[in-house]
Amino acid sequence: xxxxxxxxxxxxxxxxxxxxxxxxxxxxxxxxxxxxxxxxxxxxxxxxxxxxxxxxxxxxxxxxxxxxxxxxxxxxxxxxxxxxxxxxxxxxxxxxxxxxxxxxxxxxxxxxxx
Amino acid sequence: xxxxxxxxxxxxxxxxxxxxxxxxxxxxxxxxxxxxxxxxxxxxxxxxxxxxxxxxxxxxxxxxxxxxxxxxxxxxxxxxxxxxxxxxxxxxxxxxxxxxxxxxxxxxxxxxxxx
Numbered sequence: 001x002x003x004x005x006x007x008x009x010x011x012x013x014x015x016x017x018x019x020x021x022x023x024x025x026x027x028x029x030x031x032x033x034x035x036x037x038x039x040x041x042x043x044x045x046x047x048x049x050x051x052x053x054x055x056x057x058x059x060x061x062x063x064x065x066x067x068x069x070x071x072x073x074x075x076x077x078x079x080x081x082x083x084x085x086x087x088x089x090x091x092x093x094x095x096x097x098x099x100x101x102x103x104x105x106x107x108x109x110x111x112x113x114x
Numbered sequence: 115x116x117x118x119x120x121x122x123x124x125x126x127x128x129x130x131x132x133x134x135x136x137x138x139x140x141x142x143x144x145x146x147x148x149x150x151x152x153x154x155x156x157x158x159x160x161x162x163x164x165x166x167x168x169x170x171x172x173x174x175x176x177x178x179x180x181x182x183x184x185x186x187x188x189x190x191x192x193x194x195x196x197x198x199x200x201x202x203x204x205x206x207x208x209x210x211x212x213x214x215x216x217x218x219x220x221x222x223x224x225x226x227x228x229x
Contacts, residue, residue, distance in 0.1 A: 004156075032216050043120075043204050043220030044157075051216075089156075093216065102218070104156040 002027040006090050006105035014113055017080055021108045023073040023090035031095035035064050035075045038087045038107065047075070047088075080112045117141050120205050120221035127195055128229055135190045135203055135224045143209030146188040147218065150174060151202045163188055195228045202226070 004025045013019050025033070032051045036044035048057045048064040050073075056065045061078045077084055087107040094101050118139040127133055139146070144165045149157040149172075159172030163182040177199070178192050188207075192199055205221040 034216075036220075041202075041223065041225065043206075043223050045220070046217055049216055102159070104158075106154065106156045109154075 002092075002094065002103050004090055004092050004103045004105040006088075006108050008108060009106070010109040010111070012111045012113060013080055015080060015082060018076065018078050019080060019110065021075045021077075021088050021090075021110070023075070023105060025071050025073070025090070025092045025103070027071075027092040027094050027103050029095050030068060030071075031093040033064075033066055033073050034091040034093070035062070035073075036089040036091060038089055040086070044089055077110075080110075082112050082114060085110060085112045118205065118207055118219050118221040120203075120224050122224060123222060124225045124227075126227045126229065129194075129196055131195050133192050133195055133226070135205075135226070137188045137190070137205030137221055138186050139188075139207040139219070139221075140186060141207060141209060141219070142185065143207035143219075144185065145208040146182065147206040147208070148172070148178075148180060148188070148190050149204040149206065150176065151204060151223075153202075157204065161190065195226075197228045200226060200228050 007022045034049045035047045038044040047062050050066045063076045066073045087109050089107040090105040092103045121136045146163045148161040151157045158174035160174050160176040161180040163169045169180050180190050202223050204223045206218040208218045
């Protein structure tokens, strides 16, 4: 069964600290992996997207890594800010259909305290 | 920020009413999607479209219907709203070239409450 599991479910950190969010997936075949940030009551906004051949990609203070062999990805946030408080969603796409089916994780709810 | 819009942002309506949730995008994307998301849960695909006059049901069974008469417009309709339809509805579009063709851009969502 194709699944995307994220950990931790929730995380609280102090402003300025770093953190790492984890994503494990069983989706096969694999096309790409995306990390989205979703603020409360808003739609998800893309942070990074990585294909099979990419193992790291950065977007400002966000750095995503991908190990396609172990089917694991992580999102590292550096020098956290209050505005980083949001849900971070890992999404994996297969290449088994023309739709490029997306499999969504439930997200990690990050809270940054001052 | 993506050019994809949803209206209304919030809607509270009584049981049995007919409602239409609007979604429009100005990026010329062929692919459009509707997702349903409950608090703390993952997004579930309920409808998608590859282009004009193309609509398909997604993974999550839904009593809603969609239409795609124009590329930029992908409305979702509930003929008779029920409390079980209370949820957040997110519209997305996908298109472009290169790795951006993988990218799905989401609208801000419609929070629907059926009383």
